[in-house]
Amino acid sequence: MDEKLEPALHNIQQRNIGETEFIQAVKEVLHCMGPVLSKYPEFTEQKIIERICEPERQIIFRVPWQDDRGEVQINRGFRVQFNSVLGPYKGGLRFHPSVNLSIIKFLGFEQIFKNALTGMPIGGAKGGSDFDPKGHSDNEVMRFCQSFMMELNRHIGEYTDVPAGDIGVGKREIGYLFGQYKRIRNRYESGVLTGKGLSYGGALVRTEATGYGLVYFVREMLAARRDTLEGKTCVVSGAGNVAIYAIEKVTQLGGRVVACSDSDGVIYDDRGIDLDTLKQVKEVDRSRIHRYCELQKHARYRENGNIWQIKCDVALPCATQNELTGKDAATLVNNGCIVVAEGANMPTTPEGIEVFGESKISYAPGKAANAGGVATSALEMQQNASRDAWTFEFTEHKLAQIMKDIHDRCLETADEFGVPGNYARGANIAGFVSVAKAMESLGLI
Ligand code: GLU
Numbered sequence: 074m075d076e077k078l079e080p081a082l083h084n085i086q087q088r089n090i091g092e093t094e095f096i097q098a099v100k101e102v103l104h105c106m107g108p109v110l111s112k113y114p115e116f117t118e119q120k121i122i123e124r125i126c127e128p129e130r131q132i133i134f135r136v137p138w139q140d141d142r143g144e145v146q147i148n149r150g151f152r153v154q155f156n157s158v159l160g161p162y163k164g165g166l167r168f169h170p171s172v173n174l175s176i177i178k179f180l181g182f183e184q185i186f187k188n189a190l191t192g193m194p195i196g197g198a199k200g201g202s203d204f205d206p207k208g209h210s211d212n213e214v215m216r217f218c219q220s221f222m223m224e225l226n227r228h229i230g231e232y233t234d235v236p237a238g239d240i241g242v243g244k245r246e247i248g249y250l251f252g253q254y255k256r257i258r259n260r261y262e263s264g265v266l267t268g269k270g271l272s273y274g275g276a277l278v279r280t281e282a283t284g285y286g287l288v289y290f291v292r293e294m295l296a297a298r299r300d301t302l303e304g305k306t307c308v309v310s311g312a313g314n315v316a317i318y319a320i321e322k323v324t325q326l327g328g329r330v331v332a333c334s335d336s337d338g339v340i341y342d343d344r345g346i347d348l349d350t351l352k353q354v355k356e357v358d359r360s361r362i363h364r365y366c367e368l369q370k371h372a373r374y375r376e377n378g379n380i381w382q383i384k385c386d387v388a389l390p391c392a393t394q395n396e397l398t399g400k401d402a403a404t405l406v407n408n409g410c411i412v413v414a415e416g417a418n419m420p421t422t423p424e425g426i427e428v429f430g431e432s433k434i435s436y437a438p439g440k441a442a443n444a445g446g447v448a449t450s451a452l453e454m455q456q457n458a459s460r461d462a463w464t465f466e467f468t469e470h471k472l473a474q475i476m477k478d479i480h481d482r483c484l485e486t487a488d489e490f491g492v493p494g495n496y497a498r499g500a501n502i503a504g505f506v507s508v509a510k511a512m513e514s515l516g517l518i
Contacts (some may be wrong), residue, residue, distance in 0.1 A: 075107025081122050092175035095393060096183045098419060099126055102430035105501040121509045130154040134224040136202060138216045150221050151198035152228055153183040158511040161232055162198035163188055165239030172203045183418055185438040186504030190479050192230050193451035198234055206241050218249035226257045233266035237450050239267040263457035267450035278468040284318025286445015289473045294412050295437045295479035303327035308385045310334045311392035312355055312362045315416040319389050320346050332383050335362045339378035368463045384408045391416030399424025406432045415439035441483050441500040448475045
C-alpha cells in the first residue's frame with residue numbers, strides 16, 4: 074500500500090473496530106489507490122478517501138414480529154446508505170443469520186464502485202437483517218417483512234434509496250416488502266424497490282441478470298484471451314439465484330457446469346448439471362441440493378466437500394464472502410483453471426486474490442463481474458419511471474452490452490495505470506475515479 078494512504082487506513086481501522094469484513098473491503102480498494110492519488114492530487118486535498126469510507130448514513134433498527142406459535146421474535150435490521158453522488162442509494166437487502174454491521178458495510182462499500190462501473194445513475198447502499206427466511210413459513214416471512222418495512226419505509230423512496238434482493242431476499246420477500254410500503258405510504262411507487270414480480274412492475278431479465286451478466290463478462294474475458302466458452306468445464310459454487318442463472322447461461326453458450334454447492338455440501342454431475350432438476354429442488358421445493366442426487370441418480374454428493382478441488386477451466390464463486398481461500402486459489406491454479414469470475418460479493422480472500430495475481434489466471438472481482446444484477450435493477454427503474462415494459466430480448470441485449478462495457482473499461486483502466494490484464498485494479502480505479510470526480514463537483518457534502 075502507498076504510504077500516503079497509511080494514515081487514512083489507520084484512522085478507518087481505529088474508528089471501525091471489529092468490523093473485519095468492512096476493513097477487508099476497504100483495504101482491497103485502498104491498495105490500488107496510490108497511482109490514482111498521484112494522478113489526481115486534488116483527491117487528497119479534498120479527503121475523498123476519508124469521505125468515501127464513511128457512510129453518509131447508517132440505520133440500525135429493531136424488528137419485532139410474531140411467529141406462528143404466537144411467540145415474539147426480535148431481529149435486527151440495517152440500512153447503510155453509503156454514497157449518493159451518482160444517484161439514489163441502490164443495493165440489495167440480505168436476510169441471513171450471519172448479517173451484522175460489518176457485513177452490511179462491506180457490501181455497501183463495494184456497491185458504490187460496482188454501481189459506478191455500470192455507468193448508470195445509482196449510488197451505493199446495502200441493508201438486511203439477521204433474520205433467516207430458511208425454516209420459516211410464508212406467513213412468518215410475511216410478518217417479518219412487514220415489520221422490517223414499518224421502519225425502513227421512512228428511509229427509502231424512488232429518488233432516495235431503492236433496495237432490492239440479495240441472499241435470502243427474492244421475489245417472495247420483495248412482494249411482501251412492496252405491499253407493506255404501498256400500504257404505509259399510500260403510494261403506488263413502483264420504483265421504490267427492484268426485483269419485483271412481473272405482475273406488479275417487475276422487469277424481465279432481472280431474475281436472471283446477475284448470473285447471465287456474470288457469464289457475459291466471462292465470455293469477454295475469454296475473448297480477450299482469444300478463447301470461448303465452447304467445451305469448457307466449469308464449476309459454480311452456491312445454488313441460489315446467481316448460481317442457477319450462471320449455470321443456465323454457461324450451458325447455453327456451450328460450456329458444461331459439472332458442480333455446484335450449498336453450505337452443506339457439493340454435487341458433482343459429469344454429464345453437466347441438469348437445470349430443470351436444480352430449479353425444481355431450489356426454486357420450487359426450497360430444498361437443499363443433496364436432493365438433486367435423489368432425482369439424478371448418477372450424480373454424486375459430498376457432504377462438506379470443497380468445490381475448488383474439482384478440476385475446471387472456469388471457476389465461478391457464486392455463494393458468499395470469503396468462500397475461496399489462498400489454498401483453494403492455489404489448487405485452482407495447479408489444476409489448470411484459466412478464468413475466475415466472482416458472482417458473489419468478495420468471495421475470494423485477500424490471500425486468494427494474491428495467488429491469482431501472481432498466476433496467469435484471468436481474475437475478475439465481483440464488483441465488475443456481478444454488476445449485471447444491479448444494472449438490470451437500474452433498467453427496471455427506467456421502465457418504472459416511464460411506465461413501460463421491455464421485452465426479454467431487448468433487455469438481455471442491453472445487459473450483454475453493459476457487461477461488455479464494464480469489461481472493456483476495467484481493461485482500459487488497467488492498461489492506463491500500468492497493470493495490463495488486472496481486472497481487480499481496473500475495476501477499483503475506474504469505479505473510484507467516477508465517484509471521486511462527482512464528489513469533487515458536488516462540493517463538500
Ligand atoms: N444484491 C445485488 C448486488 O449485490 C443486487 C442489488 C440491486 O439490484 O440493487 O449487487
